[in-house]
Amino acid sequence: MLVFALSEGSAWPSADTSSGSPIAWLYCAGPNLFAQWSREKAERQLVLKEGLTIPLQAYQSLTLRSDRSSITIASWSKEPWAVAAGRDRYGLWADADVKGVSLRFRWIPPGRFLMGSPKQEAGRDNDEGPQHEVTWTAGRWLADVPCTQALWQAVQGENPSHFVSPERPVEQVSWEDCQDFLRKLNTLIPGLAARLPSEAEWEHACRAGTQTATWLGDLEILGANNAPLLDDIAWYGGNSSERFELENGDESSDWLNKQYPGSRSGTHPVRQKDENPFGLFDMLGNVLEWCMDGADDYKGEPLLNPDAQLVGYSRVLRGGAWSYLARYVRAAHRVVYDPGNRIFLVGFRVARGPGASLPPEAVARNATPPRSGDRAIPAPKKKK
Numbered sequence: 001m002l003v004f005a006l007s008e009g010s011a012w013p014s015a016d017t018s019s020g021s022p023i024a025w026l027y028c029a030g031p032n033l034f035a036q037w038s039r040e041k042a043e044r045q046l047v048l049k050e051g052l053t054i055p056l057q058a059y060q061s062l063t064l065r066s067d068r069s070s071i072t073i074a075s076w077s078k079e080p081w082a083v084a085a086g087r088d089r090y091g092l093w094a095d096a097d098v099k100g101v102s103l104r105f106r107w108i109p110p111g112r113f114l115m116g117s118p119k120q121e122a123g124r125d126n127d128e129g130p131q132h133e134v135t136w137t138a139g140r141w142l143a144d145v146p147c148t149q150a151l152w153q154a155v156q157g158e159n160p161s162h163f164v165s166p167e168r169p170v171e172q173v174s175w176e177d178c179q180d181f182l183r184k185l186n187t188l189i190p191g192l193a194a195r196l197p198s199e200a201e202w203e204h205a206c207r208a209g210t211q212t213a214t215w216l217g218d219l220e221i222l223g224a225n226n227a228p229l230l231d232d233i234a235w236y237g238g239n240s241s242e243r244f245e246l247e248n249g250d251e252s253s254d255w256l257n258k259q260y261p262g263s264r265s266g267t268h269p270v271r272q273k274d275e276n277p278f279g280l281f282d283m284l285g286n287v288l289e290w291c292m293d294g295a296d297d298y299k300g301e302p303l304l305n306p307d308a309q310l311v312g313y314s315r316v317l318r319g320g321a322w323s324y325l326a327r328y329v330r331a332a333h334r335v336v337y338d339p340g341n342r343i344f345l346v347g348f349r350v351a352r353g354p355g356a357s358l359p360p361e362a363v364a365r366n367a368t369p370p371r372s373g374d375r376a377i378p379a380p381k382k383k384k
Contacts, residue, residue: 002062002073004052010111011209012277014090021087023073025111025209028066036063071110081192090279094141096189099154105141105352106279108205112136115203116298116332122219123327127334130300134200137305142197142205143350145169145270145281146289147181155184162344163246167269169287169347175315175339178290178348185350197351198308199293199334202318206284206331208277213330214284215276223257227326231259232274234285236329240265240322250323250344266344267322284329287347288317295336314338321345 003020005013013022026033034043035054038061046052054062061074078085082094092107116131117124150166152173153159160172173181178196185194197205212218214234219227225237241252241262249264271281292308293316314336320329323345328335337346 002054002056004048004050006048006050009209010113010211011215012091012109014277014279017089021089022091022109024071024109025069026064026066026071027068027112030067032067034065036065037061038063079191081189088279090275090277093144093279096192098151098185098188101148101151101154103151103350104144105350106144107139108142108201108278109139110136111204111209113204113207113209114211115200115303117213117330121213121330121332122221123213123330123333125333127297128332130298132298132300133302134204134306135302135304136201136204140201141352142201142280144275144279146287146347146349148270152181155181155188160342162248163266165246165269167271168267169270169282171267171287171344171347172342173347174342175290175337177342182350192352193354194350194352196290196292196348198306199291199316199318200303200306201351202289202291202349203331205278205280206276206319208280210277213332215331219326219330221326223259224325225255226257226259227329228259230285230326230329233276234273234282234320234329235268235322236285236320236324236326237265237322238326240268240285244268252323255323265322283319284331285320285324286322287319288321288335288345289319290346290348291316291318295334317346 028048031048033046033048035046036043037057061072063070063072079094081096083097085094090106091109094105096103112133112135114131115134117128118131119129146169148166149159149161149168149170152170161170162172182194186192208215214229216229216233219229221227227238230236231239237255238259241264242260244264244266246266249266251263252265253263267286273282275281276283292310294309294311295314295316296309296311317335317337320333
């Protein structure tokens, strides 16, 4: 049974713990809904209201059309690359197995969002605007956590990380290292089509239908390393010393205005902070995540199913990291590094399917040699 729930907001309804699970968004401005089964020639007109139900029919797809959008709902069979799949309150999930290491993907449904930040957002940088509308007409898969050291080891046979433990995110990997990892992963699992996400894909997935600085809301920044809202969802400069047990942590006793005291900081195992409405963990904080895109400026016009922008030499990273000031741990914040950089703030997250990746030779053709000043390093983590 398909059940409709009306909402003035656009956040994915994973907080609802009643029966059923979310399937899709349908944007509408009026009360009319048109439904058509794949075996029927004519549409049926219905009235959108809270609790409207439509019985689902086996072996048929259902197309729903409002005055603003349309969606088609059809049965889905587990794809050959998946060893397990299911649906829960966050939506559809599917697991791949990489030499005994599980890689879980979450289905990110199609939708529309404003990319970038408004001028009044606390902590905003100029390269986060102008805001522009991005529309996805098809869904896509994204790993629910950054690539772990266990997964990297399974594919590459070695571990380059500074903060070593299997369930922590891999770090000290360059954009170029990620391309090599993804090629090998796709050899191990034919049909997976693993790749890096584009910037627009990443931000859409991070926001999960929200439009504030984080999916919980806008930040109240009480100090350089103190934004209490981040504590439940992100490891950042204000809390990364909490429960940090490795001996090689970064000295952090002099970091300004920390939310919690502590002397050593670093990455933490994945899935320790709360997930976002799409069921994605560590989208903010812990490690920065490489995207496919080059450091292109926003243009401001609406975009429909945008490709990754492989321009210039540098590459964009998203999400903030364990040593970052609070103002940089936001959905819209952007960082730019050279693709060969390897530092212990940087990891990545696996996406899959067509959309953002290009073969290595195409990437090389799009790259240009670095210019003086082409690389941008994130702002200092300890001082304003």
